[in-house]
Amino acid sequence: MGELKLPPIDYGALAPMLILFGxxxxxxxxxxxxxxxxxxxxxxxxxxLGVVAAFVVLVINRDIRVVTIGGAVAIDGPTxxxxxAILVLGAMSLLLIGERQVEAGGAFVAQAAVVVGSEKDNxxxxxxxxxxxxxxxxxxxxxxxxxxxxxNDLLTMFVALEVFSLPLYLLCALARRRRLxxxxxxxxxxxLGSYASAFFLFGIALLYGFAGGVQLSVIHExxxxxxxxxxxxxxxxALVAIGLLFKSALAPFHVWTPDVYQGAPTPITAFMAxxxxxxxxxxxxxxxxxxxxxxRWDFQPVLGxxxxxxxxxxxxxxxxxxxxxxLLAYSSIANAGYLxxxxxxxxxxxxxxxxxxxxAYGFAVLAAFAIVSLVRDSDGEATHLSRWAGIGRKSPLLAxxxxxxxxxxxxxxxxxxxxxxxxxxxxxxxGGQTWLVxxxxxxxxxxxxxxxxxxxxxxxxxxxxxxxAVSIPGFLTSxxxxxxxxxxxxxxxxxxxxxxxxxxxxxxxx
Numbered sequence: 001m002g003e004l005k006l007p008p009i010d011y012g013a014l015a016p017m018l019i020l021f022g023x024x025x026x027x028x029x030x031x032x033x034x035x036x037x038x039x040x041x042x043x044x045x046x047x048x049l050g051v052v053a054a055f056v057v058l059v060i061n062r063d064i065r066v067v068t069i070g071g072a073v074a075i076d077g078p079t080x081x082x083x084x085a086i087l088v089l090g091a092m093s094l095l096l097i098g099e100r101q102v103e104a105g106g107a108f109v110a111q112a113a114v115v116v117g118s119e120k121d122n123x124x125x126x127x128x129x130x131x132x133x134x135x136x137x138x139x140x141x142x143x144x145x146x147x148x149x150x151x152n153d154l155l156t157m158f159v160a161l162e163v164f165s166l167p168l169y170l171l172c173a174l175a176r177r178r179r180l181x182x183x184x185x186x187x188x189x190x191x192l193g194s195y196a197s198a199f200f201l202f203g204i205a206l207l208y209g210f211a212g213g214v215q216l217s218v219i220h221e222x223x224x225x226x227x228x229x230x231x232x233x234x235x236x237x238a239l240v241a242i243g244l245l246f247k248s249a250l251a252p253f254h255v256w257t258p259d260v261y262q263g264a265p266t267p268i269t270a271f272m273a274x275x276x277x278x279x280x281x282x283x284x285x286x287x288x289x290x291x292x293x294x295x296r297w298d299f300q301p302v303l304g305x306x307x308x309x310x311x312x313x314x315x316x317x318x319x320x321x322x323x324x325x326x327l328l329a330y331s332s333i334a335n336a337g338y339l340x341x342x343x344x345x346x347x348x349x350x351x352x353x354x355x356x357x358x359x360a361y362g363f364a365v366l367a368a369f370a371i372v373s374l375v376r377d378s379d380g381e382a383t384h385l386s387r388w389a390g391i392g393r394k395s396p397l398l399a400x401x402x403x404x405x406x407x408x409x410x411x412x413x414x415x416x417x418x419x420x421x422x423x424x425x426x427x428x429x430x431g432g433q434t435w436l437v438x439x440x441x442x443x444x445x446x447x448x449x450x451x452x453x454x455x456x457x458x459x460x461x462x463x464x465x466x467x468x469a470v471s472i473p474g475f476l477t478s479x480x481x482x483x484x485x486x487x488x489x490x491x492x493x494x495x496x497x498x499x500x501x502x503x504x505x506x507x508x509x510x
Contacts, residue, residue, distance in 0.1 A: 007070030012061060014073065016054035016083060017150070020143035023050030027136030036132075043135035044098040048091060050139060054146075055087040065509055067152060071215045074152035074286075077505035081355055082149040082282040086275050089362045090142045092480045093271035096370055097134060099476040100267050131174055137167040138271065145275055149282030152290075152510075153215040154204045154240065157283055161200065161243070164279065165193055168272060172264040177380035185263025192256045193246070200243025206236030216291040217510040223294035237292055237299065244287065247280035250340060251310040254333045258321075261329035266381060269325060270369035273332050274362035281339055281358055285351060288343065290508050296346050300433075304344055308439045311337030315446035324372055324383040327450055328365070331409055334447050335361050341440050342424030345431030352502040353423035359498065360416035360491050364408050367484025370477055371402045377468035388454065390463025395470035399458045401485055406451040408488050411444050416491035423499070 011018070027043055034042050058080060067074045144164025151157035169190040175182035208214050210232035211222035223233065246253040261269045292299065314334025321327040339361075342354035375382050375391065375398075382388070392399035408415035421444065425437045473481060491498060 007072075008068065010064075010066050010068040010075075013064050013066050013068055013075040015057045015061065016087070017143055017146045019050055019054040019057065020139050020146065023047060024136045024139035024143060027139055031133060031136070039132040040098075043132045044094070047135045047139050048094055048098075051087055051091045051094065051142065055084065055091075058084055058087065067509060069156075071217065072153050072156040073147070073150045074509055075150060076509040077507050078282065078285065078351065078355065079150045081502065081505040082278055082358070083146045085278050085355075085359050085362065086142065086145050086149070089274040089278065089359075089366065090138070090145075090271070092363070092366050092483060093267065093274060094135075094138060095476040095480040096267035096270055096366070096373065097138065099474045099480075100265070100373070134171060134174060134268075137171055140164070141167040141171070141271075142275065145279035148279045149286070151283065151286070152217070153213075154207065154219075154287075155214050157287075158197070158200060158204060161197060161247070161283075164276075165197070165247075168268075168276070169193065171268045171271075172260055174268070175263065175265040178263070181263045182265070183263075185260045189256050189260045196243045196246035196253070199239045203236045203239025203241075203243065206232045206239065210236055216287065219291040220294065220510060223292060233295070234298070237295070240287065241299075241303070244280060244284045245306065247276065248284060248339075249277070249280075249333050249336045250306055251313040251333065251337075252306075254310065254313065254336075257333055258326045258329040261332070262323060262325045262383070266325070266369050266373040270366050273328070273365045273369065277332070277336065277339075278358045278362060281343065281354065285343060285354065286508060289346070289351065290510055293346070300344055300346070303340065304433060304436055307337050307340035307344060307436055309337075310334070310340065311439055311443040313337075315443040318447050318450045321450065322385050324385060324388065324454075325369075327385070327454070328368055328372070331447065331451075332365065334443060335409075337443070338421060338424060338440055341428045341433065341436045344433050344436065345424075345427040347427060347431050348503070348506045349427040350424075350431055351508075352499070352506040353420075353427040355502045355505065356423050356491075356495070356499055357420040360420040360488070363484045363487040363491075364405055364416060367481050367488065368402070368405045368409075370473070370481040370484065371398060371405070373477070374398060374471045374473055375468055376471050382468040385454065385457060387468055389457050389461035390467050391457075391470065392459040393463050394467065398470050401481070403455050403458070404485065405488065406454060408492070410448040410451045414489075414492045416488045416495070419492055419495045 023046060027046060030039060030042055030046065062080050064075050141164045144160050147160035148157060148164060151160050169186055172189055173183045173186035204214055207219055210229055211219045242253065249257045311334055314330045314337060318327055318330035318334065321330060339354055339357055342350050342357060372383065373381060408417040411417045411421045425440055428437050
């Protein structure tokens with residue numbers, strides 16, 4: 001009987017992921033060993049330190065190009081760039097989460113078990129100190145996202161998908177106020193996510209039958225070989241795509257997004273809107289560009305139709321929303337459609353522009369949710385649009401910043417939104433997807449209406465008795481908000497450095 005040989009492992013290339021998983025495990029021990037009154041500060045400092053350390057190691061290893069663990073993980077240009085984006089956006093999200101944790105009462109609290117049955121009773125139940133488990137859960141989610149964008153075989157990708165999804169299901173249920181809404185959102189997300197994972201796993205089985213392996217390079221070679229079963233190929237691709245399109249919030253797999261964005265704690269919503277989208281599109285890019293490039297002419301029309309439907313759905317339904325978080329959810333859906341336009345260019349320019357868009361959107365959406373978390377009254381965040389009437393009179397600075405962010409979402413020149421849309425649309429035209437660009441321009445005009453409606457509501461309406469006060473942002477929220485706004489301005493005015501960085505990183509290895 002031969003000796004079992006383990007595949008060679010490049011621990012240096014894997015170091016950022018190992019650091020985050022290690023920090024998450026240490027965070028679990030902190031929950032047991034550190035007194036409750038000190039846990040918030042210890043957990044926040046530990047998690048932020050881990051993210052910073054992972055980013056520093058990533059920068060040091062930025063020139064590494066290697067396929068390791070027997071081909072399961074690929075560290076290449078897109079991996080390095082997307083992991084860096086996830087870590088930076090994750091750090092900004094942690095600042096928002098940490099701010100809510102250290103406020104009086106916390107935003108993530110354990111509720112007393114005495115529930116009469118109504119939402120009002122839930123709001124009035126006794127609050128306990130903050131749930132500091134949110135930090136190791138976030139670290140596990142970030143580690144899973146780093147692995148997800150680096151996965152070079154479908155089984156590793158599935159494991160990474162579950163590693164970052166399961167903590168998100170829990171995090172969505174930890175809202176202090178509107179507790180039942182939060183738990184309902186988490187349950188919907190869990191059930192629909194489980195179905196999507198099942199489709200993904202069944203697709204892996206079909207592709208294994210087609211190619212005789214689950215590595216993306218093996219599938220790529222099998223696609224190019226003659227006399228292969230087209231039924232297994234297209235069936236497997238369709239089912240794997242369902243799992244990835246669900247995480248990317250592309251129609252018709254978007255139905256979870258508005259409920260989850262509304263019900264989850266706002267810092268967690270910001271974390272999901274920024275980081276999960278980077279991870280989902282990173283994996284989608286790798287699967288389409290590496291494994292299935294040989295059948296691009298077959299899946300391009302189908303995914304193009306999905307992109308058009310997503311843009312149209314997000315733009316039209318955003319107009320009808322009366323809740324700020326749901327409006328931003330449909331905005332996220334529309335932006336997923338714009339990102340798909342860049343993906344379907346299926347070129348280096350398409351890959352580069354998509355990565356640029358992910359970073360630009362991530363910082364803008366973090367800033368938007370940071371502002372949403374500041375408009376509060378005694379019952380918590382005031383997210384109904386009617387409550388935002390006259391906010392510009394009460395807090396012109398905050399209203400001005402939010403106006404700028406909304407204009408960035410609309411794609412107004414001199415903002416990151418304009419530069420990002422111009423980049424993906426330009427790549428799509430060069431890739432022969434002009435019809436998608438036309439859809440993108442039309443829906444961009446449609447979705448500008450709900451953004452401008454909010455601007456008019458804030459500035460041209462008189463504040464009423466129900467108009468809430470605007471909280472003064474704490475230090476952590478101020479940092480996250482400031483960074484988001486500065487990056488949104490910088491990428492609109494001087495986008496060249498980031499564009500050059502994405503172009504240097506736009507080459508997958510097999």
